[in-house]
Amino acid sequence: MANYYLLGVDAGTTVIKSTLFDLAGREIAVAAQPSSLLSPQPGWAESDMEAVWRATVQTVRQVLQQAAIAPEAVLAIGLTGQGDGTWPVGAQGRPVRPAILWCDGRTAGLVQELWANGVGHALFAITGTALNTCNQAVHLRWLQMHEPETLEQTTAVLRAKDWLFLRMTGETSTDVTDASHTYFDARMQQFDGRVLALLDVEAWRPKLPPILPSAQNRAPLHFAAAELLGLPEGLAVVAGPFDVAASALGVGAFAPGHACSVLGTAGVHQIMTEAPIFEPADIGYNMRHAPEGVLIRLLPTMTCTQNLRWFAQEFYAHEWAEAQRTGANIWELLEQIALQEPPGARGVFYHPYLDPAGERAPFIEPMARAQFSGLSAGCTRAALLRAVYEGVALSVLDCYETMAAPVHTLRLAGGGARSRLWAQMLADALAAPVLVAEGSEYGARGAAINAAVAIGLYASYAEAIERMVRPAQAFEPVEGRRTWWLEQLELYRMERMAMAPVWKERGRRHR
Numbered sequence: 001m002a003n004y005y006l007l008g009v010d011a012g013t014t015v016i017k018s019t020l021f022d023l024a025g026r027e028i029a030v031a032a033q034p035s036s037l038l039s040p041q042p043g044w045a046e047s048d049m050e051a052v053w054r055a056t057v058q059t060v061r062q063v064l065q066q067a068a069i070a071p072e073a074v075l076a077i078g079l080t081g082q083g084d085g086t087w088p089v090g091a092q093g094r095p096v097r098p099a100i101l102w103c104d105g106r107t108a109g110l111v112q113e114l115w116a117n118g119v120g121h122a123l124f125a126i127t128g129t130a131l132n133t134c135n136q137a138v139h140l141r142w143l144q145m146h147e148p149e150t151l152e153q154t155t156a157v158l159r160a161k162d163w164l165f166l167r168m169t170g171e172t173s174t175d176v177t178d179a180s181h182t183y184f185d186a187r188m189q190q191f192d193g194r195v196l197a198l199l200d201v202e203a204w205r206p207k208l209p210p211i212l213p214s215a216q217n218r219a220p221l222h223f224a225a226a227e228l229l230g231l232p233e234g235l236a237v238v239a240g241p242f243d244v245a246a247s248a249l250g251v252g253a254f255a256p257g258h259a260c261s262v263l264g265t266a267g268v269h270q271i272m273t274e275a276p277i278f279e280p281a282d283i284g285y286n287m288r289h290a291p292e293g294v295l296i297r298l299l300p301t302m303t304c305t306q307n308l309r310w311f312a313q314e315f316y317a318h319e320w321a322e323a324q325r326t327g328a329n330i331w332e333l334l335e336q337i338a339l340q341e342p343p344g345a346r347g348v349f350y351h352p353y354l355d356p357a358g359e360r361a362p363f364i365e366p367m368a369r370a371q372f373s374g375l376s377a378g379c380t381r382a383a384l385l386r387a388v389y390e391g392v393a394l395s396v397l398d399c400y401e402t403m404a405a406p407v408h409t410l411r412l413a414g415g416g417a418r419s420r421l422w423a424q425m426l427a428d429a430l431a432a433p434v435l436v437a438e439g440s441e442y443g444a445r446g447a448a449i450n451a452a453v454a455i456g457l458y459a460s461y462a463e464a465i466e467r468m469v470r471p472a473q474a475f476e477p478v479e480g481r482r483t484w485w486l487e488q489l490e491l492y493r494m495e496r497m498a499m500a501p502v503w504k505e506r507g508r509r510h511r
Contacts (some may be wrong), residue, residue: 006451007063007074007231008444009056010243011081011160013037013045013101013265016052018059019444020067020074023457025468027439031062038098043105043356046098049087052160053167060229076236076455077168077221078447080246081160083178084134086143088154088207093166096153100143102134103266103302105357107142108366114138115364119198121282126194128186128276128286128297132360136182140201157207165239168229169219172209175240179211181287186276186295189288214240214290215454238451241290244268244298246446247413251437252469254291254461259407261396261426262442263416267304269361269399270296271407280402284361290450291461299361299399304392305416307352307370308334311388315381334385335421341386343484347374348383350391351496358503362402365500367507373495392416393425394492397485400430410434413442423473428481438472445469 005028010017016035020028036051038044064071084102089095100106111133114120120131131138140157143150156172166172176184185192191211196202218238226233241249244262248270253260255272262268276286277297284299312320312334323330351371353359358366372384400407407430416422417436427434439445449464458464 003073005067005069005074006448007060007077008441008446008448008451009060009077009079009164010246010441010443010447011035011052011056011079011164012243012443013082013103016055016059017441017444018056018063019441019448020063020069021445021448021468023452023467025439025445025448025470027441029063029066030441031059031066033058037101041106043108045101045104047101049095049099049163053164056164057228060231064230071231074231074235075457076238076451077231078444078449078451079161079164079237079239080241080243080443080447081164083159083242083244084136085159086136086139087158087160087163088150089156089158089163089166090153091155093170093172096150097147099160099163100139103355103357104139105133105355105366107133107138108357110142111138111366114199122198123195124278124282126185126192127181127183128278129181130282130284130360130364132364133357133366134360137195137199137201140204141199144201144203151203154207156209157204158209159242161239161242162209165217165219165237168221168225168237170222171219173217173239174209174211175214175217175242176211176288177214177241177245177290181285183208184288186286213292214245214450218454236451236455238447238454240450241446243443244270244300245287245289245296246450247442248272248296249290249446249449249461249465250442250444250469251411251413251435252465253411254289254294254465256294257408258411259409260411260413262414263304263412263419263422264414265304265306267301267392267396267399268298269300269396270298271403271405273297277403277405279404283363283402297403297405299403301352301361301395301399302355302357302359303352304395305414307350307354307388307392310354311385315384331419335419337382338386338389338421341382343390344488345387345390346379346383347376348379348387349373349492349495350384350387351492351499352388352391352395362399365503367503369503369506371499389421389425390488393422393429394485394489396426397429397489398493401489407432412436415440417442420475423475427475427477429485431477431482433477434475435471436473438470
């Protein structure tokens, strides 16, 4: 089927992207628009849902214009987006309030209370997912307490990709990847009402949408959306999986034993399994993958590449502005500077807990905060830069060592996958090859792969990945380097554990 295409749309936290792929998975055109990221109060993170839809329309039209193809050449639209969060809609499918995003910290006190009274432990025993500030069900509890009018006006509680699916098709639903880690009995892999009862949010049950397998969550593009997007009415729209699982598909991680790290705004470190894994207890997520019978055990950190972006903007502001002016690649410049620094960053450690909502993996602490330690008069900003790279790598290693599952090969996704320095650090730390797939829009490619399976273009996920995913780079571990990394990790963990009572006391005093 030459000259036919698949369109992947990825509704990220900060950027909406649309990517056109040929049937071999090659990126033909990409368009991006800023998402709506609002902070009406310190520590809160919301989105104007209509602005997200408008940005989606713009990127779809832009990508079609760039590629200069006939709209009829698009075989399907695959939708993915940020996970967790709460996107409430009411009458006529319109937003009731701005979406509460996964990175919102307003429920930090509530989460602490739910762990203290045993609810968090009881929920993990059912769902295999540790309660944290990202959790949609906790958002519902907060809304029930503080905005009862939102409960009254809401007819459906969605997630990011579900909102776009509603606008494109008029249908209200979600898929198993988004719903499973919040509402499922992990052993039975089905919805469990005990979750709502434990959180006292049973009033929301009628407002939770139908839950479908990722490849079955499809509907035709309706006329009004087709007119806006410039695509044919009736085109298949397939929603799922959400960005974590979509990125795994997009780099070829789909079967038990595969491992994938998404180095994006958040860091998501995952191993594909056949059954849920409850050890270590009260940490991380268990969730359904898109392929039938495959689960994902994952530990997601709150921040990953955001640490480097923050450091670059604050400590390399002149270089950042100059790169903006000239079009130079600031990330390549920073990586070259970091490469000149010796391993160990001249004794400086960086703990990458930058999000106002604290950390959720490999430990849960809403009051956790980022820090540099080991500073001396001989430190330069280049040493601190190296420490940021190493701190993020140690955070990844911390997660995989906590999961205690062997990583034979690690596939990378997310913007951080473009960093050769991080890829080599992780290969050395895990003593395992690291693979980076061709292209860069892995989440959108995963959504396109799911859409290809949904419309029968390929008979299985295995076939679709064989046709649409190709490795571009492989990084082999340097013998003996893992020992050094494990020694660094021991100190890194000692420091973060020592800080725990300080974080709690600081949070108590600054409420």
